[in-house]
Amino acid sequence: MLKGYAKNSSLGEALFFFYRMMCDGVRPVVGDYACLLQLCGENLDLKRGREIHGQIITNGFKSNLFAITAVMNLYAKCREIDDAYKMFKRMPQKDLRALQLVFQMQQAGQKPDSVTLVSILPAVADMKPLRIGRSIHGYAFRSGFESPVNVTNALLDMHFKYGHTRTARLVFEGMSSKSVVSRNTMIDGCAQNDVDEGEVPTRVTMMGALLACANLGDLERGRFVHKLPDKLKLDSNVSVMNSLISMYSKCKRVDIAASIFDNLKEKTNATRNAMILRYAQNGCVKEALNLFCIMQSQGIKLDCFTLVGVITALADFSVNRHAKWIHGLAIRTCMDKNVFVSTALVDMYARCGAIKTARKLFDMMQERHVITWNAMLDGYGTHGLGKEALDLFNEMPKEAVKPNDITFFAMVDLLGGAGQLDCTWNFIQDMPIKPGISVLGAMLGACKIHKNVELGEKAADKLFELDPNEGGYHVLLANIYASNSTWDKVAKLRKEVHTFYSRSTNHPQSKRIYAFLETLGDEIKAAGYVPHTNSIHDVEEDVKEQLLGSHSERLAIAFELWHTSPGMTLHIRKNLRVCVDCHDATKYISLVRYPHFKNGICSCGDYW
Known part of the structure; x- marks a missing residue:
């Protein structure tokens, strides 16, 4: 009856029937509590859920795995992540029992949701039951649970622990949205998986790790991966070198990318094209054009990717004369019909203000990719031409463009x-x-x-x-x-x-955070703080200080100090050991900002 109320009536009616049961002297079983907690979770009713949690404790079920899991799911659905994690830590057994619990849920007619999957996938990854892992992945796919990023992250971690690097990469590449955790899991998995198995990381593994570092903008991890090619004799592999150039460029260190390029003994067209494009994407227009001129002077044959890089660079100049010159070169070399070159030209003319010329080129193209349509739509949006953008968007289905x-x-x-x-x-x-x-x-x-x-x-x-x-x-x-x-x-x-990571700028308040961090840096230097720059090499002294000063914990501290009220406790958690410099800086911050810290001494005794 209670399950019937839970499935077909409101939460209030189900609870009323539940209290009638107790008034009649019927002692509830664990399944009754689980049923009500699931209903509270679906209605995001945290208050009533906590009341039921209290009854679970008073009735002696606080150590019951089924009850703990139900409470954990409630807190997770209500976004009380800390409370959910506390329940998870209290589980007596998290591996085999957790899987058995899922099977019991299915037998009881309760369909496992995304929270359930996130709870059991770590256990499946540690136990490494291949058949069960594949079954759960299949269930997630069929049930449409592959979209939530936390489920996909758990699947990614599971496949890496199984040693299935290729499958993990496919999962990563298929993610519609990638969080910091996704990219870190990809980097660590690619860089360590083959090593853990006692094998040498392959070229594909290296490229996968570097791609993840590039997408994340994680320079520190990228430097770590960079050390491997020399050891593994992959420093002459063109694909790996191109991945390194791409990684450093996306991490805003195009100077290091250029140094790698200059030191290459053999440069291919693919490497030159990659360097031109990376120069262009980092606003180094002159450098991109200089390399292009060198290629021409050496009689190196240009291809469509060379032109795409140069066109991208010239788009930043927004000068029609330059746009017409490179367009003419594309025509003379018979590459103006290439879909990528044409798309770059459309984008360039739109950014130069010649929106009508961009549309004329768009209409003349025999082949149009979805990126071509996006370039034209973006051009209309930039110029505030909303009606034209909507009209163009409505034409996409007619052209069978998805x-x-x-x-x-x-x-x-x-x-x-x-x-x-x-x-x-x-x-x-x-x-x-x-x-x-x-x-x-x-x-x-x-x-x-x-x-x-x-x-x-x-x-x-x-x-x-x-x-x-x-x-x-x-x-x-x-x-x-x-x-x-x-x-x-x-x-x-x-x-x-x-969430912060080193040198991140994706926080909406990043400008204010960095400004506040600079002020904070001046304060602690006046108090005696001296940066530990000996851990960083190959860059100027002032750059070393900038790199240290933008570590993730420093950003988190600055954000908390700036946006919280005086007297509030700051809770900052780090996934890695704090570096020596950040530890010292934190002590000085406590000294200048919180004088009641006695002499700025840390309670860890400087161990951490």
Whole structure:
């Protein structure tokens, strides 16, 4: 009867029937509590869920695995992650018993959800039952649970622990949104998996690790991976060297990328093209053109990728004369019909302000890729031509072109920026693919600009489902609440987790954080702090200080000091051991900012 109420009635009616049971002297069993907790979780009713948790304890079920799992699922669904983790730690057995529990849930007619999968996948990864692991991955795929980033991260970790590097890479490449955890898991898995198995990392493993470092912008890990080619005699492999050039360029160290390129004994066209493109993407237009001129002077044959790099560089100049010159070269070399060259030309003309020329080229193209449509849509959006952008978007189905995340991001950014928030939200709801983080992030940003709390909350809820630990979106939502003077919700959100990694700039308040960090640095230097720069090599002294000063814990401390009220406790957790410099800096920060710390001495006795 209770299960029937839970499935077919409201939470209130189910609880009323439950209390009638107890009044009649019927002692509840574990399954009754689990049933009600699941209903509380679905309704996000944390208050009633805590009441049931209390009854579980008073009735002697606090050590029961089935009960603990149900409570953990409740807290996870209500986004009380710390409480959920506490319950997980209290589990008497987390591996085989956890799997048995899932089987019991299925037999009882309860369908495992994404929270259940995230709970059991670490156990499956540690036990390494291949058949069960594959079965769970298949279940996640069939049930549509591969989209939440926390589930995919757990699957990624499981396959790496199985030694299935190729499968793990396929999972990573198929992720619609990638969090910091995703990229770190990919880097560590690629760099360590083959070594753990006693084998030499392959060229493919190296490239996968470097790709993850590049996408994450993680220079420190990238440097670690860079040490391996020399040891493994892969320093002459063109693909690995190109991956290194790409990694350093995406980490904003195009100077190191250029040094690698200059020291290469044999340079291929692919390497030269990669260097031109990386110069262009980092705003080094002159360097890109110089390398292009050297290729021409040496009689090196140009290809379409060479031209794409040069066109990308010239797009930054936004000078029509330059645009026409490179367009003419593309025509003379018979490469203007190549879809990638044509797309780059469309993008260049749009960025040069010649939007009509860009559209004329677009219409003349015999082959158009989705990136071509995105370039034209982005051009219209940049020039504020909303009607033209919508008309072009509506032509895509007629041309049998399937929009991707970037297409929808451009449309949402355009509509949201124009203040048509209801229209934008309906557009997102009607999208043929599930909106990713970039699309929902654009919606949340538009809600902040136009101070729309209702739609901002809806966008934020979906963002938190995809990546609950990304602090930036919590800050955006808090700003929306603050702009509407909803201070109680601001206070609640500020209890959420904010995530930082070294030299990260993706936090919405990164400019203020770095400015505050600079002020803080001056204060602690005046108090006697001296940076430990001997751990960094091959860069100038001032650069060493900048690298140390932007470590993740330093960013987290600066953010907390800047945005919290005086007297509040700062809780900062790090996934790696704190470096010597950050440890000393933290002591000096406590000395200058919190005088009640006795002489700035750390309680760890300088061990950590």
